[in-house]
Amino acid sequence: MRNAIISVAVVLTVLIGAVALAGALYIRNLDNRLSIGKDVRQSLQKPDDADTGSEATSEKPFYMMLVGSDARSGNENGRSDSLMLARVDPGSHRLDIVSIPRDMQVNIEGVDGVQKINAAYSYGGAALAISTVSEFAGVPISHYVEVNFANMTGLVDHLGGITVNVPESFSGGNSGLSLKAGEQTLNGEQMLGFTRERYQVQGGDFSRTQAQQLVLLAIMQKIMAQPKTALPGLIQELAGAVSTDMNVSSILQLALKFYGQQPQVQSAICPSYAFDQDGVSYVGVEYDEWRDMMQRVDAGMGPQGVGDIPAVQSSNAELGAAANAASPHDYAALKNQSLNSDDIVVQ
The missing domain is CATH 3.40.630.190 (LCP protein)
Structure with missing residues (x-):
C-alpha cells in the first residue's frame, strides 16, 4: 500500500511539473512572439519620478507609443502608417490618445533635410520613431506597441x-x-x-x-x-498582430487594473493642417494649440479638457514644444487654405 501511495505521489508530481513546464513554455512562446528588438527597449524612457519597477504594477501615469506599420511598403522597415501617443493612468483609470499625422513635417536626427515624421520608422525603425515622437511631444515614452x-x-x-x-x-x-x-x-x-x-x-x-x-x-x-x-x-x-516591449505578465497586470472599471477615455488629433512645399504634401503643426493640448494631457485633463492648466504643466517648456518640427510658425493663413485636423466629422 505504501509503495502504491508513493507511486501515485510521484506520478502526480510529474504531472504537475509537466503542466507547469508547459505553462511556462506557453508564456515564453507568447513573450517571444510579442517581443521587439533590444535597440527599441533601450530607446524607451522612464519618467524621472517613476518607480524602479514596471509601470504595469504602478498606479502612476505613463506614456505609450502606438504605431501602425505599413506592411505594404517596399523597403525594409516600411513607414509608420499611423502614430498615436497614449497617456495611460492606471490609478485614475484614464486613457488619453493623441494621434500625430504621419505627414507631419519635422527634422529627424541623423537624416538630412526636412522629412515626414513617419519616415523616422523607415530610417531607423521603431527606436528612431520613438525618439522623434518623444521630442515632438516633449514627454518620455515608456512603452511601445506596434500594430499590424x-x-x-x-x-x-x-x-x-x-x-x-x-x-x-x-x-x-x-x-x-x-x-x-x-x-x-x-x-x-x-x-x-x-x-x-x-x-x-x-x-x-x-x-x-x-x-x-x-x-x-x-x-x-x-x-x-x-x-x-x-x-x-x-x-x-x-x-x-502586435509587437511590444511589454511581456505577457505586464500586459495582464495592466489590463486587470482597468478590468471592470468605467475608464475615462478621450482622443484627439494633434492640431495641424495640410500644406505643399516644393511639390511635396506635408502636415504642419499648430504650435500654440499643440502646446496647450499636451499640457492638458499631461495634467490628466484630457486633450479636450477645459479649465486652467496646473502650474506644473504650464511652466514646462518641453510639453508640446514640437522642438523638431520644421513647419512654419506663422500658420494661420495656411491652416485656412487646406484640410486641417478640424475637418473631421465630429461624432
Missing part, C-alpha cells in the same frame, strides 16, 4: 466584431468598402477597410487617423468586456 491592422482581422472576428460609431458614410475609395454612418458592428474585413479609407471621407487622412483611433478603442473596450478567463487566449490572438 491587417493581422488584427482575426482578433476582431474572434471577438464577434467590434462596435464602432462610424462618423460618416462612404463608398468605394481606396478601401473598396462601403459603410453607412452610425453605430454598428464591424467584422475584421470591415474594420480593415474602415481604417484604410481616406479618399471618400471629408477629412482625408485626418479622417483615416480618426478611424484608426476609433478601432483601437473599440477593440480595447471589447477585450475589457470579456471574462477574465478569456484574457490569456486574447493575448495569444494579439500576439499575431
Whole structure:
C-alpha cells in the first residue's frame, strides 16, 4: 500500500511539473512572439519620478507609443502608417490618445533635410520613431506597441466584431468598402477597410487617423468586456498582430487594473493642417494649440479638457514644444487654405 501511495505521489508530481513546464513554455512562446528588438527597449524612457519597477504594477501615469506599420511598403522597415501617443493612468483609470499625422513635417536626427515624421520608422525603425515622437511631444515614452491592422482581422472576428460609431458614410475609395454612418458592428474585413479609407471621407487622412483611433478603442473596450478567463487566449490572438516591449505578465497586470472599471477615455488629433512645399504634401503643426493640448494631457485633463492648466504643466517648456518640427510658425493663413485636423466629422 505504501509503495502504491508513493507511486501515485510521484506520478502526480510529474504531472504537475509537466503542466507547469508547459505553462511556462506557453508564456515564453507568447513573450517571444510579442517581443521587439533590444535597440527599441533601450530607446524607451522612464519618467524621472517613476518607480524602479514596471509601470504595469504602478498606479502612476505613463506614456505609450502606438504605431501602425505599413506592411505594404517596399523597403525594409516600411513607414509608420499611423502614430498615436497614449497617456495611460492606471490609478485614475484614464486613457488619453493623441494621434500625430504621419505627414507631419519635422527634422529627424541623423537624416538630412526636412522629412515626414513617419519616415523616422523607415530610417531607423521603431527606436528612431520613438525618439522623434518623444521630442515632438516633449514627454518620455515608456512603452511601445506596434500594430499590424491587417493581422488584427482575426482578433476582431474572434471577438464577434467590434462596435464602432462610424462618423460618416462612404463608398468605394481606396478601401473598396462601403459603410453607412452610425453605430454598428464591424467584422475584421470591415474594420480593415474602415481604417484604410481616406479618399471618400471629408477629412482625408485626418479622417483615416480618426478611424484608426476609433478601432483601437473599440477593440480595447471589447477585450475589457470579456471574462477574465478569456484574457490569456486574447493575448495569444494579439500576439499575431502586435509587437511590444511589454511581456505577457505586464500586459495582464495592466489590463486587470482597468478590468471592470468605467475608464475615462478621450482622443484627439494633434492640431495641424495640410500644406505643399516644393511639390511635396506635408502636415504642419499648430504650435500654440499643440502646446496647450499636451499640457492638458499631461495634467490628466484630457486633450479636450477645459479649465486652467496646473502650474506644473504650464511652466514646462518641453510639453508640446514640437522642438523638431520644421513647419512654419506663422500658420494661420495656411491652416485656412487646406484640410486641417478640424475637418473631421465630429461624432
